Amino acid sequence: MGVCYTRRSGLMRSSKFWALHDVSFDLMHGETIGIVGHNGAGKSTLLRVLAGILAPDLGQMVMHGGRASLLSLQVGFIPYLSGRDNVVLSGILLGLTRRQVLARMDDIIDFAELGDFIDEPMRSYSSGMKARLGFAVAFQADPDVLLIDEVLGVGDAAFRAKSAAVMREKINSDKTVVMVTHSEETVLELCDRVVWIDHGVTRKVGPTREVMDEYRASVPAPVRRGQGGRP
Numbered sequence: 206m207g208v209c210y211t212r213r214s215g216l217m218r219s220s221k222f223w224a225l226h227d228v229s230f231d232l233m234h235g236e237t238i239g240i241v242g243h244n245g246a247g248k249s250t251l252l253r254v255l256a257g258i259l260a261p262d263l264g265q266m267v268m269h270g271g272r273a274s275l276l277s278l279q280v281g282f283i284p285y286l287s288g289r290d291n292v293v294l295s296g297i298l299l300g301l302t303r304r305q306v307l308a309r310m311d312d313i314i315d316f317a318e319l320g321d322f323i324d325e326p327m328r329s330y331s332s333g334m335k336a337r338l339g340f341a342v343a344f345q346a347d348p349d350v351l352l353i354d355e356v357l358g359v360g361d362a363a364f365r366a367k368s369a370a371v372m373r374e375k376i377n378s379d380k381t382v383v384m385v386t387h388s389e390e391t392v393l394e395l396c397d398r399v400v401w402i403d404h405g406v407t408r409k410v411g412p413t414r415e416v417m418d419e420y421r422a423s424v425p426a427p428v429r430r431g432q433g434g435r436p
Contacts, residue, residue, distance in 0.1 A: 207263030207405070208250050224250040225405045226263065232350070237382040239396035239413065241420055247405040248385045252352045255383060274300045274348035282335065284328040288319060291327055292342055299346040309345050317341035318364070333361060340368050344375070351375070353384040392417060 207226040211219050225247045232238060240248045253259040254266055256275035276299070282291045292313055296306035306313075314323050317337040327335065353372075376382050376395055386392060392399060392413060399416035401408040403423075409416050 206261045209262040223405055227406045229407055230400050230410045234381055235379045236397040237376055237395050239392040239399045240385045242402035246402045252354050256352050272348045273350035274346045275352040276343040282327055285326055288323040295342045313341045337364055351380050351382045
């Protein structure tokens, strides 16, 4: 499966860039798969294909029934609208109906710990408030296949603990999950298998520990500053 973007390379010129050009794996019901790779490897593009937001330019993605939903923070947030209005818009973009969002509004506000700020415009929110509200809305989506793009561990320490706990509960409830995260600890704890993507190509698919060991070995060790490049 491949996805190609057109990008401008000059005033009157453009070029093609293959974000994905050879990615293939199977997803089984009830399992949690982690997607790992360096920044720009194509992980988020892959999730957008699985969610039906993007259509592949090469190959195909086949889903045998069910609905997939992408949980990504601050989906559809508009600065001049209130937090409440943004909850409705973001929830609809995540696949909920307006009626469903309104029925869950109080739970969303309570979970995000926003109180009366929910009726203030989003431009007045701190980054932490936006992150808490984004997670609270995303968590309400209940698709057959859960696509998670870096939504674990947002906000301050207390909220990170709360959000991680409820997400782990959802993942462990026989949901089918595809997860992109840079947290190796999260991958090792929650994922049954791992797909390693390198420059838009599937490098390896297999058991979590096995793939993560190879992935770690491929990442250059950080060079400490002020020591001449020596560890």
